[in-house]
Amino acid sequence: MIRCPKCQQVDAVTKAGIVRGKQRYFCKTCAAHFTLADTAPPAARSRHQVTIVDIARELGISKSTVSRALRGQSDIHPGTREAVMELAQQLDYQPNLLAYGLVKSQSNMVGMIVPEFRHYFFPEVIIGAQEVLQAAGYNLMICQSNESYQTEVANVKALMSSRVDGLLVSITSQTNNVEHFRALEKKGIPLVFFNRICPELDTHRVVVDDYAGAFRAVQHLIDQGYRRIAHIAGPPSLLVSRLRQQAYLDALEQAGIPFDPELLISYDLTDEKARIYARYLLDLPQPPEAIFAVNDPTAIQVILAAKARGICIPDELAVVGFSDDPISAIIEPGLTTVAQPVYEMGRTAARLFLETVGTQTAPTTRVLQTELIVRGSSSRKI
Amino acid sequence: MIRCPKCQQVDAVTKAGIVRGKQRYFCKTCAAHFTLADTAPPAARSRHQVTIVDIARELGISKSTVSRALRGQSDIHPGTREAVMELAQQLDYQPNLLAYGLVKSQSNMVGMIVPEFRHYFFPEVIIGAQEVLQAAGYNLMICQSNESYQTEVANVKALMSSRVDGLLVSITSQTNNVEHFRALEKKGIPLVFFNRICPELDTHRVVVDDYAGAFRAVQHLIDQGYRRIAHIAGPPSLLVSRLRQQAYLDALEQAGIPFDPELLISYDLTDEKARIYARYLLDLPQPPEAIFAVNDPTAIQVILAAKARGICIPDELAVVGFSDDPISAIIEPGLTTVAQPVYEMGRTAARLFLETVGTQTAPTTRVLQTELIVRGSSSRKI
DNA sequence: AACATTTCCGGGAATGTTCCCGGTAGTTTC
DNA sequence: GAAACTACCGGGAACATTCCCGGAAATGTT
Numbered sequence: 139m140i141r142c143p144k145c146q147q148v149d150a151v152t153k154a155g156i157v158r159g160k161q162r163y164f165c166k167t168c169a170a171h172f173t174l175a176d177t178a179p180p181a182a183r184s185r186h187q188v189t190i191v192d193i194a195r196e197l198g199i200s201k202s203t204v205s206r207a208l209r210g211q212s213d214i215h216p217g218t219r220e221a222v223m224e225l226a227q228q229l230d231y232q233p234n235l236l237a238y239g240l241v242k243s244q245s246n247m248v249g250m251i252v253p254e255f256r257h258y259f260f261p262e263v264i265i266g267a268q269e270v271l272q273a274a275g276y277n278l279m280i281c282q283s284n285e286s287y288q289t290e291v292a293n294v295k296a297l298m299s300s301r302v303d304g305l306l307v308s309i310t311s312q313t314n315n316v317e318h319f320r321a322l323e324k325k326g327i328p329l330v331f332f333n334r335i336c337p338e339l340d341t342h343r344v345v346v347d348d349y350a351g352a353f354r355a356v357q358h359l360i361d362q363g364y365r366r367i368a369h370i371a372g373p374p375s376l377l378v379s380r381l382r383q384q385a386y387l388d389a390l391e392q393a394g395i396p397f398d399p400e401l402l403i404s405y406d407l408t409d410e411k412a413r414i415y416a417r418y419l420l421d422l423p424q425p426p427e428a429i430f431a432v433n434d435p436t437a438i439q440v441i442l443a444a445k446a447r448g449i450c451i452p453d454e455l456a457v458v459g460f461s462d463d464p465i466s467a468i469i470e471p472g473l474t475t476v477a478q479p480v481y482e483m484g485r486t487a488a489r490l491f492l493e494t495v496g497t498q499t500a501p502t503t504r505v506l507q508t509e510l511i512v513r514g515s516s517s518r519k520i
Numbered sequence: 521m522i523r524c525p526k527c528q529q530v531d532a533v534t535k536a537g538i539v540r541g542k543q544r545y546f547c548k549t550c551a552a553h554f555t556l557a558d559t560a561p562p563a564a565r566s567r568h569q570v571t572i573v574d575i576a577r578e579l580g581i582s583k584s585t586v587s588r589a590l591r592g593q594s595d596i597h598p599g600t601r602e603a604v605m606e607l608a609q610q611l612d613y614q615p616n617l618l619a620y621g622l623v624k625s626q627s628n629m630v631g632m633i634v635p636e637f638r639h640y641f642f643p644e645v646i647i648g649a650q651e652v653l654q655a656a657g658y659n660l661m662i663c664q665s666n667e668s669y670q671t672e673v674a675n676v677k678a679l680m681s682s683r684v685d686g687l688l689v690s691i692t693s694q695t696n697n698v699e700h701f702r703a704l705e706k707k708g709i710p711l712v713f714f715n716r717i718c719p720e721l722d723t724h725r726v727v728v729d730d731y732a733g734a735f736r737a738v739q740h741l742i743d744q745g746y747r748r749i750a751h752i753a754g755p756p757s758l759l760v761s762r763l764r765q766q767a768y769l770d771a772l773e774q775a776g777i778p779f780d781p782e783l784l785i786s787y788d789l790t791d792e793k794a795r796i797y798a799r800y801l802l803d804l805p806q807p808p809e810a811i812f813a814v815n816d817p818t819a820i821q822v823i824l825a826a827k828a829r830g831i832c833i834p835d836e837l838a839v840v841g842f843s844d845d846p847i848s849a850i851i852e853p854g855l856t857t858v859a860q861p862v863y864e865m866g867r868t869a870a871r872l873f874l875e876t877v878g879t880q881t882a883p884t885t886r887v888l889q890t891e892l893i894v895r896g897s898s899s900r901k902i
Numbered sequence: 903a904a905c906a907t908t909t910c911c912g913g914g915a916a917t918g919t920t921c922c923c924g925g926t927a928g929t930t931t932c
Numbered sequence: 933g934a935a936a937c938t939a940c941c942g943g944g945a946a947c948a949t950t951c952c953c954g955g956a957a958a959t960g961t962t
Contacts, residue, residue, distance in 0.1 A: 321612055
């Protein structure tokens with residue numbers, strides 16, 4: 139009773155097993171296998187965004203013409219263009235960037251990987267980058283690596299899968315293998331590091347003059363008469379940490395102040411650890427007279443810890459941070475800090491990408507300037 | 521001397537104009553046009569990511585098989601699967617999400633539109649959303665509307681073009697036309713509003729108990745003995761503003777405190793305006809004894825302005841905010857505030873999307889709880 | 903040995919664009 | 933009035949996947 143779809147015969151058909159849950163038949167005359175088509179219709183393609191062919195069909199023209207009209211290119215009659223434009227508007231046509239990206243091998247998306255964005259710094263960078271990217275027609279995909287090397291690698295892979303046109307990255311403090319970035323370079327995908335760069339990779343970079351800024355900060359403490367100066371540094375894996383720490387050491391040496399290893403701590407930049415080390419320093423038998431912190435969040439924890447102990451800032455303890463987090467101006471006393479143009483860093487990184495994309499430019503490094511902002515936390519004589 | 525590519529004839533060929541910068545010819549015997557092919561080879565497809573066909577070619581199998589192997593689906597020999605997996609690893613194959621999205625009509629991307637992310641609130645929401653989305657295999661595309669209706673519409677369009685699978689949105693204070701969101705609904709794209717919702721749209725929502733929280737805050741001020749209480753509200757276009765403002769009015773009324781219109785200000789949530797209105801209130805002939813601000817950034821501007829004038833908080837002026845921005849705990853005196861689970865709001869919004877996608881669920885509203893945190897800025901008797 | 907079933911694989915359509923290139927009709931040019 | 937040119941348009945490949953479905957060989961079953 140089963141009829142062969144080819145020869146329309148009935149008697150030469152035998153069963154031939156089950157494939158994917160459906161009975162399969164074999165027609166001996168045709169020597170062909172077949173399964174019975176589902177009787178139910180294919181459920182009328184549900185949600186289907188308006189496409190270029192919809193417009194073409196409606197207008198009775200070809201999709202090529204519609205494509206040309208939409209892109210406002212040449213070889214198109216003003217009349218037809220207008221008709222297309224109007225219908226597109228009317229149908230609320232949105233070009234499918236997936237299809238576009240597929241044929242053009244470009245996605246108009248830029249990936250960004252940051253270690254965190256709880257504090258002021260990274261969100262502000264993102265704002266800067268977003269603004270110039272958005273203006274240039276790019277969208278931003280943001281990932282948090284959470285200071286985890288594993289997550290960073292996963293993020294890179296995910297962004298690669300999305301075929302981002304470029305990457306803006308600040309590495310984690312655990313990144314000591316950079317193969318995942320090398321792979322990007324090999325594939326010719328623009329890569330811009332900012333703030334936390336990869337010294338072993340010869341790519342675009344946006345940094346500030348960390349050494350100079352930090353040096354000025356410590357110098358300022360020395361000028362104010364502080365001698366016993368501690369430094370809470372970031373993890374040595376990060377170049378920024380090393381630079382700021384080296385500046386600290388050099389500034390001390392230049393001033394002829396002997397370096398006391400007890401007063402140098404590096405830590406992982408988590409808030410809890412900041413609190414712990416701040417207390418530790420304050421509770422030292424010979425506590426420091428001043429503390430230079432690797433960044434503002436750290437410095438703020440120091441101020442909080444000091445205040446909790448009733449230590450008077452800046453008379454008994456001076457504090458200096460790095461970045462000029464808005465909190466620094468609000469906390470009391472105001473936190474002296476090395477201001478860096480964070481927003482501008484984001485813009486610069488994005489611009490660097492924009493310049494690179496398409497035209498393979500040589501890796502360039504942009505160094506932005508810092509500025510010491512003196513507030514109450516370090517000015518004994520005010 | 522021009523040879524027709526079809527009939528190989530030479531003499532029947534005439535010139536036939538120039539198309540796209542190239543000379544065109546016409547062969548009278550074939551009655552066909554043609555142009556001369558570029559002599560230069562097509563420049564060897566430059567950067568070309570590894571694809572499924574590369575793997576197939578290398579292994580001498582079909583792309584279908586590779587696809588099956590990669591997806592770890594059925595109908596695949598363990599041996600071949602392993603071979604495919606290994607080669608994929610070796611070639612650093614990354615599936616092309618663009619192509620995937622094209623055939624599956626889903627992009628694995630979620631769009632998020634926030635009015636700003638300079639302050640604590642929105643970045644924190646993003647963190648929450650990001651975490652659950654990333655875990656579920658989605659990427660986040662973040663847009664800033666900058667409180668501009670135009671930008672918001674543009675953002676929606678851009679995200680639609682990228683064929684995001686869903687949208688997480690906090691509207692701008694200028695959004696009074698919601699057609700762009702209606703269009704989304706019509707297309708069946710999951711839409712979740714958080715914090716700043718659209719009352720006229722029947723979609724998923726995540727909010728906090730704004731009214732209750734605000735009421736408790738004002739009640740607290742009244743309990744502390746303050747009578748002349750001002751409110752700096754947000755723009756009336758936002759439901760959150762209206763709710764908090766209404767709670768303010770109701771709390772006063774319930775306490776039998778007559779409402780003084782002079783003490784109610786709504787503004788656009790920009791920092792400058794916050795400063796201006798804070799000063800304005802403080803400089804009133806009859807200044808308020810307490811100020812309830814629509815959010816923490818506003819409240820902080822009030823505290824700053826008061827401190828600049830030497831007004832003692834909380835003795836001469838009490839201040840209460842909303843959100844529990846980290847600065848609130850740091851500023852002196854500590855800012856009393858209505859804490860809302862910001863991070864949780866992000867997670868909830870993302871989860872709501874996750875639940876919706878695929879299975880069309882009815883619009884649901886999740887209301888998260890707030891909690892009044894009393895700090896120095898309002899506790900006269902401490 | 904003949905038939906039935908299972909296992910694994912390949913071909914080809916479909917997704918929504920862009921791009922290349924030839925076709926047609928009308929317009930100049932000599 | 934033919935030859936050359938211009939202005940527009942359509943067909944079809946390509947992009948990297950997934951999905952459907954039939955084919956071939958191996959394995960089971962009478």
